[in-house]
Amino acid sequence: MYTRYGNPYMRRWTRMQSRGGMAVETTPSTYKGVVGKSIFMVLLTIGIAIVTEVALWLTIFKVAEGEVSADFLLSSLIILLIGAGVAGVVMLVGSIVMLFSPASAKVFGPIYCVCQGVFLGFMAGFMNIFLPGVSLAALLGTGIVFAMCLVLYKVLKVRIGNRFALGLVIGLISFLLVELICVPILYLVAEQTGNVLLILAVQAGVSFFCVLFATITVFWDIQNIDEMVRVGADKSFEWVLAFSLTSSLIYLYVEILELLVRLLALFTVKKDK
Secondary structure, eight states, X not given: OOOSSSOHHHHHHHHHHHTTTTOOSSSBOOHHHHHHHHHHHHHHHHHHHHXXXXXXXXXXXXXXXXXXXXXXXXXXXXXXHHHHHXXXXXXXXXXXXXXXXXXXXXXXXXXXXXXXXXHHHHHHHHHHHHSTTHHHHHHHHHHHHHHHHHIIXXXXXXXXXXXXXXXXXXXXXXXXXXXXXXXXXXXXXXXXXXXXXXXXXXXXXXXXXXXXXXXXXXXXXXXXXXXXXXXXXXXXXXXXXXXXXXXXXXXXXXXXXXXXXXXXXXXXXXXXX
16 A cells, blocks of 8 residues: 655655556565665765855855845845756756656656755855855754654654545645735734744744655655565666655755744844844
């Protein structure tokens, strides 16, 4: 039985497996193969992100401390958007191809990770201008959460059913709707009162729930990978499974980074009060 929610790639491939569409043609997938390919993709993403951020700090972001002007912020934001846009187009094309042709994950998976690394490098560099070290903290947090998921699954034998998954998806949609509806109203109130604490609190609450959802997505991937390896999915799908887990970990990192930024903003405003 496969999980009907979470990573869309994993949903499609586990559905194929349940219908016999991932039968062994040469040799079966192994945990060692999936782990090795996952480590390769994760390290590739991190390495490209580090190289991108370092390159930005040595060129565009090379400014004297305390001299971050409004023009610099605007130009940095434009650069960030351009970098995200270019990487996003490549990732979108690769994602569509992999969704319908799992065998292409061997090629498009690493390409996706390179583009994702570029995007994360731009984002982390921009964040570190104002909050030095926040990207590293998010990376450590992602590692800790992933380790906890492994312990819960392998040691404590925790499993997630589709009913729980459905409830979590409904909860996430509800929180996002609350943010979509309430935050604009709160912005109007803040303009009148000058108090932005409530806005930051609501946004931090939504970010926390998004981190929870991203954590469960990683857990679903671990659970489904284990299921497909046990039933003997073909070895060619190791790249597919590794890509799915890597993309979920990247999603978790982005959500943790967003949560940290919003919490730091909230505590800074409170301190100033």
